[in-house]
Amino acid sequence: MTSSSRGSAAWLPADRWQDPERIERWRPLLERIEARMELRPEGPGASALQELVGGIKMLTGLSPSLTLKAGSPLLILGSPESAARSSGEWNTLPLAEEAYVLRIKMADEDGNQACPKAEYAILRGGSERGLLYGVFALLRLMGTQPHGPRESDIAEAPRNPLRMIDQWDNMDGSVERGYSGGSIFYRDNRILPESDRIIGYARLLASVGINAISVNNVNVHREETKLITSSLLPDVKRLSDIFGRYGIRMFLSANYAAPLELGGLDTADPLNEDVKQWWRRKAEEIYAAVPELGGFVVKADSENRPGPFTYGRDHADGANLLADALAPYGGTVMWRCFVYDCHQDWRDRSTDRARAAYDHFRDLDGRFRDNVILQIKNGPMDFQVREPVSPLFGAMPQTNQVMEFQIAQEYTGQQRDVCFLVPQWKKSLDFDTFLNGAGSTVKQIAAGKVHPFTRSGVAAVSNIGDDDNWTGHHLAQANLFGFGRLAWNPDLESDVIAAEWSALTFGVDTPAAKFVEELLLESWPVYESYTAPLGVGWMVQPHYHYAVDVDGYEYSKWGTYHFADRTGIGVDRTMATGTGYVGQYAAENRDIYESPAECPDELLLFFHHVPYTHVLKSGKTVIQHIYDSRFEGAEKVERWIARWRELESEADHERFLHILRRLEGQAENAKQWRDVVNTYFYRKSGIPDERERMLYA
Numbered sequence: 001m002t003s004s005s006r007g008s009a010a011w012l013p014a015d016r017w018q019d020p021e022r023i024e025r026w027r028p029l030l031e032r033i034e035a036r037m038e039l040r041p042e043g044p045g046a047s048a049l050q051e052l053v054g055g056i057k058m059l060t061g062l063s064p065s066l067t068l069k070a071g072s073p074l075l076i077l078g079s080p081e082s083a084a085r086s087s088g089e090w091n092t093l094p095l096a097e098e099a100y101v102l103r104i105k106m107a108d109e110d111g112n113q114a115c116p117k118a119e120y121a122i123l124r125g126g127s128e129r130g131l132l133y134g135v136f137a138l139l140r141l142m143g144t145q146p147h148g149p150r151e152s153d154i155a156e157a158p159r160n161p162l163r164m165i166d167q168w169d170n171m172d173g174s175v176e177r178g179y180s181g182g183s184i185f186y187r188d189n190r191i192l193p194e195s196d197r198i199i200g201y202a203r204l205l206a207s208v209g210i211n212a213i214s215v216n217n218v219n220v221h222r223e224e225t226k227l228i229t230s231s232l233l234p235d236v237k238r239l240s241d242i243f244g245r246y247g248i249r250m251f252l253s254a255n256y257a258a259p260l261e262l263g264g265l266d267t268a269d270p271l272n273e274d275v276k277q278w279w280r281r282k283a284e285e286i287y288a289a290v291p292e293l294g295g296f297v298v299k300a301d302s303e304n305r306p307g308p309f310t311y312g313r314d315h316a317d318g319a320n321l322l323a324d325a326l327a328p329y330g331g332t333v334m335w336r337c338f339v340y341d342c343h344q345d346w347r348d349r350s351t352d353r354a355r356a357a358y359d360h361f362r363d364l365d366g367r368f369r370d371n372v373i374l375q376i377k378n379g380p381m382d383f384q385v386r387e388p389v390s391p392l393f394g395a396m397p398q399t400n401q402v403m404e405f406q407i408a409q410e411y412t413g414q415q416r417d418v419c420f421l422v423p424q425w426k427k428s429l430d431f432d433t434f435l436n437g438a439g440s441t442v443k444q445i446a447a448g449k450v451h452p453f454t455r456s457g458v459a460a461v462s463n464i465g466d467d468d469n470w471t472g473h474h475l476a477q478a479n480l481f482g483f484g485r486l487a488w489n490p491d492l493e494s495d496v497i498a499a500e501w502s503a504l505t506f507g508v509d510t511p512a513a514k515f516v517e518e519l520l521l522e523s524w525p526v527y528e529s530y531t532a533p534l535g536v537g538w539m540v541q542p543h544y545h546y547a548v549d550v551d552g553y554e555y556s557k558w559g560t561y562h563f564a565d566r567t568g569i570g571v572d573r574t575m576a577t578g579t580g581y582v583g584q585y586a587a588e589n590r591d592i593y594e595s596p597a598e599c600p601d602e603l604l605l606f607f608h609h610v611p612y613t614h615v616l617k618s619g620k621t622v623i624q625h626i627y628d629s630r631f632e633g634a635e636k637v638e639r640w641i642a643r644w645r646e647l648e649s650e651a652d653h654e655r656f657l658h659i660l661r662r663l664e665g666q667a668e669n670a671k672q673w674r675d676v677v678n679t680y681f682y683r684k685s686g687i688p689d690e691r692e693r694m695l696y697a
């Protein structure tokens with residue numbers, strides 16, 4: 001196997017175990033499989049069997065014999081006679097549809113502790129999908145337990161009902177904010193035929209428990225608008241069937257103005273009877289062709305996309321129009337709340353982009369249909385390296401919600417710099433909104449445990465493309481893996497996820513895996529430390545969003561400012577003297593954010609305009625923090641490079657070189673950020689670095 005194809009296998013089984021003892025320990029589970037299910041060739045149960053048998057073969061070279069019997073989804077690995085002795089309760093426990101239970105029983109007769117062997121394993125799924133998740137969990141155990149199986153009873157069910165991935169792929173083959181090549185789904189305005197890439201992607205997603213995908217960009221242009229027309233629906237169905245085999249429900253992003261662009265109407269007014277009828281007929285046509293379609297994702301009145309505002313209507317009117325059309329078929333409308341004025345006048349200090357989603361949506365609570373889900377970005381701005389949690393999340397108790405993250409590293413290094421985002425996402429998920437008393441954390445709200453949501457969960461913008469290793473930077477695979485693992489169980493710790501991915505990708509307990517795990521865990525703070533400081537965000541080259549440009553957006557229409565002057569920096573969003581954004585939070589958070597003394601350092605400049613001499617909780621002044629952290633960030637990347645060079649013989653050459661080159665590029669980027677940001681603030685403030693390091697006055 002070449003190392004490049006190793007990249008395309010990602011974290012799925014790809015490398016044969018070299019240690020014969022390891023095979024011996026697992027062997028009893030790997031030679032005989034009895035499967036019970038009503039096998040449908042195109043169902044997730046068939047995929048489960050295929051993954052299990054294929055995975056075993058790939059890791060060990062063994063080809064298990066397979067017996068198939070009718071029954072509810074169940075697999076017995078090893079001796080069915082022994083498994084028959086397994087205690088009753090475990091075998092009959094009622095399971096939710098996506099849940100699985102896995103019992104691994106060790107042989108106890110030989111007492112050979114040095115080489116303990118398994119006797120049998122039983123895997124039950126609440127459905128074929130549950131079984132598929134259980135198979136991937138078992139393969140993960142095999143990949144991460146080098147000393148053989150341990151006796152265990154594992155019962156798992158996903159915490160979030162919806163665990164969704166959003167592709168920002170365009171039909172011309174490009175990917176908006178794509179940093180890993182072109183689309184795997186489209187080229188030249190056509191849907192590509194079934195391919196190993198598309199199947200491979202479905203496998204990767206299912207292996208971490210993703211159960212929904214939207215396959216086109218939320219910016220729906222002319223060609224993508226046609227995805228819901230008779231000429232393309234057969235291809236849409238084909239794509240949907242591929243994901244269906246892996247238990248993943250497919251969605252389409254829809255153009256709100258489709259009645260105008262496709263239907264020849266002269267309006268898309270959500271209250272107009274012709275428009276309603278047009279969508280009803282359209283839904284009938286779509287669901288006749290793709291009965292299992294999950295529904296639509298909609299970006300309306302956002303960044304120049306059409307929406308209900310054009311007709312003087314609000315977003316409940318807009319979303320309900322589509323929801324009513326999809327309801328007879330069980331379809332859902334994922335309505336995005338990324339609605340703000342992108343034609344703002346920078347001279348206008350009273351308009352605050354951060355307020356926008358809450359101001360547009362909060363008062364609509366209770367007006368959305370039951371099959372609408374509001375999709376809310378994790379922060380109030382736009383996927384910056386550090387933002388507070390969106391105050392809208394959880395603030396509409398009668399409206400279904402999902403939180404939207406971005407796996408694509410648009411503002412976090414664009415898959416050229418390493419930035420493992422799991423710790424950032426956990427910070428959001430663990431945030432207590434206090435919106436229904438203490439404990440109203442984002443993860444509880446997303447799981448539907450705080451408000452009576454009928455649909456909820458998490459969604460994220462994908463980071464994959466047609467690059468051989470899927471994600472551009474090899475290490476960016478860890479973000480896709482990590483999102484799925486967190487979506488399944490938001491309580492998983494970042495280090496557990498980093499360790500799992502590193503072991504599955506670089507081998508268990510290898511020096512490369514250990515270093516990669518460490519690097520991943522350090523990478524978000526390091527990326528933050530050399531880019532925009534203390535939560536202020538942006539400072540990037542407009543539109544492109546990778547390289548430093550401190551004033552890139554400062555005098556622009558996008559509403560993204562830092563307001564640095566000769567005495568201080570930051571955005572005053574307080575209720576007392578600022579934009580009042582702070583007032584959108586529950587009192588417990590509001591009071592903390594309102595006070596510069598209590599506000600966490602990392603968000604200080606998001607909420608406050610302070611002098612450069614303001615002393616942080618860390619004891620440093622703001623200006624000294626800016627200098628120190630930018631120097632430390634850039635130095636840290638240099639240290640990573642030195643450490644990685646020492647591991648040359650520990651990783652395959654291609655991946656070694658690929659990671660080395662990316663780290664070298666990151667070091668350049670970090671140096672440029674360091675020098676530009678430090679020089680900028682030195683020139684603005686005139687305050688020298690206490691440690692007299694090089695600034696370019």
Ligand code: GCV
Nearest residue numbers: 168176177218219299338382
């Ligand atoms: C798909 C940001 C990105 C846009 C993206 C938008 C969104 O503004 O820069 O490329 O558009 O978010 O989430 O809709």
